[in-house]
Amino acid sequence: MTAGAVPAGRAAPPDRPAAPERRGPATDAPADGRSAGQWGSGPLLLGVRHHGPGSARGVRAALDATRPACVLIEGPPEADGLLPLAADEEMRPPVALLAHAVDDPGRAAFWPFAEFSPEWVAIRWALAHGVAVRFIDLPAAHSLAAADATGDEVDEELRIDPIGELARTAGYDDPERWWEDVIELRGTTAPDDPTAPFAAVAEAMGALREAHGDGGHARDLIREAYMRLQLRTARKEFGDSVAVVCGAWHVPALARRTTVGADRALLKGLPKVKTETTWVPWTHRRLARRSGYGAGIDAPGWYGHLFAAPDRPVERWMTKVAGLLREEDRIVSSAHVIEAVRLAETLATMRGRPLAGLGETTDAVRAVMCDGSDVPLDLVRDRLVVGDVLGEVPADAPAVPLQRDLARLQRGLRLKPEAQERELELDLRKENDAARSRLLHRLRLLGIGWGEPVAGRGSTGTFRESWRLRWEPELHVRIAEAGVWGTTVDSAATAKAEARALEATALAEVTALAEQCLLAGLGEALPVVMTALADRAALDSDVGHLAQALPALARSLRYGDVRATDTAALGEVAAGLAERICVGLPPACAGLDADAAAEMRGHLDAVHGALGLLPDSAERTDRWSGVLRRLADRDTVPGILRGRAARLLLDDGRLDEDEAARLMGLALSPGTAPADAAAWIEGFVGGAAGGGMILVHDERLLSLVDDWLTGVPGDTFTDVLPLLRRTFSAYEPGVRRTLGELVARGPSSTASRPEAGTPGFAASLDEERADGVLPVLRLLLGHDEPEGADR
Structure with a gap:
């Protein structure tokens, strides 16, 4: 996209250098640009770094000193009509210009502006002084047409990193630190000529472009040709009393002498789409480079502070940090602030910096206010260094x-x-x-x-x-x-729900849509969705699909009760699905491989839970219990499904403990393949919350598992170990510890034959074990044990 533009909803590739979009201040080149001093030798070219507070201060000083009659800014010309809104009292940056293709709104791009963006400062200056202001970059109509549907431009090569090149030339290994030292921490204004700093960096950019060509960025050549044509138009109207605010990389190209014919030739045949533009709120977080924004900066909050602080920026910053940490209940006093300021200034002196920068202040905050911990420091980075500032736009800004x-x-x-x-x-x-x-x-x-x-x-x-x-x-x-x-949220959601219902091919998709309609209160869409649901349900005979669809319908009935919605039609469809599942599930579970059985187990759990949400029906409950019992008894059903069916019956009180122990004994008998036995265990005690508690409270079942496990042959033990580890690792740590203690202790003498009604407990009191609990109870209750007391 254009410089400073961000493809909507699309992060820049991680290997794309951000520095090419971070322009250093530059000024006019000798041919068509004006030299520092007086008007008459060409327009004033102010090359900037996007979102650079130093550049912003320099632009404001240069405009105050030269008072141009027209200000041209790098940005989409379609937004010229929106510029007056920047002066509105309700407009609070960060904001962005949004341009999107009318026929394909997903093809869009943003041009963000912060309070400390040089372009924003130039716009506000021009509006405040009654000066003409225009955007001169390549129109969004061309930029969006050259992009694919995801917002990426086609066949773009990456230009060089100008800031990185200049930093390396100056002996810096960190381009960001070099920029802070040269611009942000020193200011960009010179006492005698505010345009002088722009001239210096423009000369450096010219040298870089001469050494590296034009950076290999073909798209830039087209953009710069368009900007030159716009600059010529402005000069015909205003003469040389024109100031241009653009990325510093473009300044040598704008000052270059070219012919109108040559520039128009570069623009000939460009694709074009119809676009719409508006102002939208932006955030500091989205200005951050880590968000994927190509022209992003590391510390929007810090840069905003540098731009807004009238004096003593380090002291004011430390005060902000202290306030934030106090809000989080950390003890931070005025003495901490004073000591942090001193340490930051000392570090800046030791490192040869003109003023304490973000690195020095961060090191000082970590040492003095965070006790060396990065945990509270991360909060400072998130809330202050980056920040959560959300801009505002006027209510009368264009909008769909x-x-x-x-x-x-x-x-x-x-x-x-x-x-x-x-x-x-x-x-x-x-x-x-x-x-x-x-x-x-x-x-x-x-x-x-x-x-x-x-x-x-x-x-x-x-x-x-x-x-x-x-x-x-x-x-x-x-x-x-x-x-x-649609033009309203209600009508648009209704229309989309109806369209999705007509297009859906899967039954589960329609049932999920019906659930969404109930949650969203889209009563007008429900008839269309219900018709589609009835049609799909009648045609779909796959038990897996039916099982996927039923839970959403059951939840819909439950939500409909909460929202006082008529769900009679849903109830009829749900009842029909439940009946068809009961008929088709047993044969569908026979002969499945391990993966298909694991998937069917999920369907089994989902259907069991869904039936519990449907209106009470004793006949349906009995029917489903019969289905589970057939699954638990059939040898042709995979072990994981037989075990799961037995566990569901046990939990519902439809299977007593003796029968559960019998089924487990059969599944773990020597004649059963170890892998199938392990699968049965996973189905019976795995997956569900609290699944292991049944083994804790029923030592008879635990003993059966223990006996089987110790009897698994060594050559097959490694085959069943992953399955067992997956089963038992899902238990709570306390459950695993208790099971380990029970196995280590061994089965009690009565574990195999507990008294009726007391599963998992011995027939009589074990006085020795009970006495071991008494000291702990006395300690908890605060009672001292009398000397010689009879326990």
Whole structure:
């Protein structure tokens, strides 16, 4: 994309150097650019580093000193009509220009601006002084047309890293530290001529381009040709009283003497698409290079502080850090702040830096305020060095109708978008919380992932929902894409649900869609979804597909009860599926290999849980218990399914302990292959939460497992070991420890024949073992044992 532009929803490849997008300040070259001093020798070319506070201060000083009649800025010309909004009081950076193809909203790009971006400073200066301001980069109509559907440009070569080259020439091994020393920590203004620093770096950029050609970046040549044409147009109107703010790498090209014909020839035949542009909020986190933004910076929060601090930036920064750590209940005093400032300044002196930079302040904070720990330091990096600042745009900024409806709903529900991740607990019995839930579910159906459902920390009832919310700038692109479905969130979600129902081919997909419609309160879409559901259910005879579909229907019936939704039609379909599963499951479980059996076990658990959510039906419950019993008794059914069926029956009280022990004894008999026996054990005691507790409380079953395991031949033991490890490693540490102690102690004399009604316990009290507990009880209760007491 264009310099400073970020493909929407697409991270730059990790091997793409960010430095080419980090332009160092530069000025005019001798041909068409003006030399420092007076107007009349060419336009003022101010080469900058995108999102560089030093460049931003320098641009402001240069514009104040030269007072141009027109300011040209690297950016998409389609956004010229949006520039006046930058002066609106409601506009608070970071913000970004968003351009997307009208026919394909997913093909989009952003041009971000922070408060400390030189381009933003130039825009605000021009608007404040009544000066003409325009964008002059290659139009987004061409840039987006040259990109594929994912936002990547085609056949782009990477230019050299100019900052890295200059840093290496200066003897630095860290380009970022060199830039801080030369620009950010010294300032960019000279007492006699604010344009002088730009001239110096422009000369360096010219030397780099002369040494390396034009960096091998063919796309740059096209962009620079367009910028030269725009510069010529502005000069015809304003003469040489024109200032250009662009990436420093482009300055030598803009100052180069070329013909109009040659520049137009480079632009001839470029593809073009119809585009729309608007302002959208951006975040400091998305300005960070680690987010994938090619022109990103390491520390947006730190740069914002350097730009905004009127004086004593190190002292002010340490005060911010201390405030953050105090909010997190860490003991940080004024003395800590003073000592941290002193240490940072000492480190800067030792390292030969003009002022303590981010490295020195970070080292000082770690040593003085964090006691050498990186844990609180990570909080400082996340909250301050990067930051969670979310910009704002005026309400009257252009937006698709869907965006306006969403903004209205957000205001009405008091659900403000925030850059920082937060959790939201909803009680669906409250009208406002129920409306919030419907909105978040509708957005998820539209592919707008503002919120993700999470497991609640409190009640697990159907009246509770927990969400994790985080607003990302890329969601604006998702909103633009979803705008094709409707002008409101409700109508768009309904239309998309109906379209998905008609297109779906898998039964489970339709049942999941029905669940989504109930959660989102899309009553108008349900008839279409239910028709599709009935059609797919009638045609699908695969038991696995039916088993996948039933849980979503059962949950839908449960949610419908909470939301007072008529789910009679869903109930009929669910009952029909349950009946067909009961008929088809036994033959479908015969003769399966290990992988298919493991998959069918998941279906078995899901169906068992789903049937428990359906309206009570004694006949259905008896029918399902009979199916499980047939599975448990059939030798042709894989061991993992026989064991699982036996365990489900035991848990439901449909199988007594003696019968469970008999089935286990048969499965673990010497005539059973060790692998099949191990699979039976996995089905019986593995997977489910608390599966191992049955062995803890029933020593008879544990003894059967122990006897079988000790009798496995050595040549086959290694074959069953991975299966057994997978089974027992899933247990809680306390359960594993208790099982180990029981096996080490060996079976009690009565373990094989416990009294009726007391499974897993001896017939009489073991006084010696009971006496061993008494000292611990006295210690817990705070009672001292009397000397000579009779225990």
